[in-house]
Amino acid sequence: MEKGIIKNGISHFGNGIIISDYMFDIRITKTEGEMIHLNNKETKGIELPANYEELKKSANRKSNWRERLDAIEELGQAKNKQVIDILTHIMNNDSVYKVQEAAYRQLKSLGEDVQLPARKKGELIKGLTKILVRIKKSLPENHTYHEFKDKLQKMRMDIYDTYEGEKGADFDKWLENTWSALSKR
Structure with missing residues (x-):
């Protein structure tokens, strides 16, 4: 069990990640694959997957669209502002339309009001x-x-x-x- 103080940002506790806009004390017990739950009154139930950093890297890895697709599916299981921001960015900017569609579906399942971008025409990569x-x-x-x-x-x-x-x-x-x-x- 670890204890930490977080103020306006991200703090790492062992393999876990905590995000907050307030200062507070928290205790975390983490096993692999477990979601981190913040129950402090000021955190409003913010939760991230325990492997959030790895998923974020995978979601942005331009050399493997299948890995991005898998990361999007897993990120879509956590309703969180950071996850929604990542999914929105991918939906609007990814070069593979299947990945854009997956991000769109995940955002819709999280209750976001989003529109699927039109499929790009012509060269997907300039030059x-x-x-x-x-x-x-x-x-x-x-x-x-x-x-x-x-x-x-x-x-x-x-x-x-x-x-x-x-x-x-x-x-x-x-x-x-x-x-x-x-x-x-």
Whole structure:
């Protein structure tokens, strides 16, 4: 059991996280996966998942849309201002529409009045064609599509992941068509 004083911010107690706008004493007993409950009169029942920091990092990891999706699902289980802010940011700014939709669904389930943003059209990542041409030029002249795909995945995981998440089952077909259309200027 640990005791701490918190004032206007976040305080870490072992593996737990406490958020408050007031000064108070609190005792926490935490086991893995347990929610932290603040029952002090001034805290208004604020709660965060015990693994909040890890979920926040996962929700913002641009190179893995599946990890973002999982983090959103787990964050959506806690009704908290910080969680709502993260979900709102993801809903409005994520490059993969499936992730935006998941954040929207979680916000709706938390009772938030939000609108699902329109699907982005055109290039999801600015300068995509230029980046892909550079990757293609860096390979030998007679390289295969699979060599190109592997190099893209190694060099620009963010691009690979974004388009894989957005295109779904059509990703390989789209990437191969894009690769064959690229010039070697």
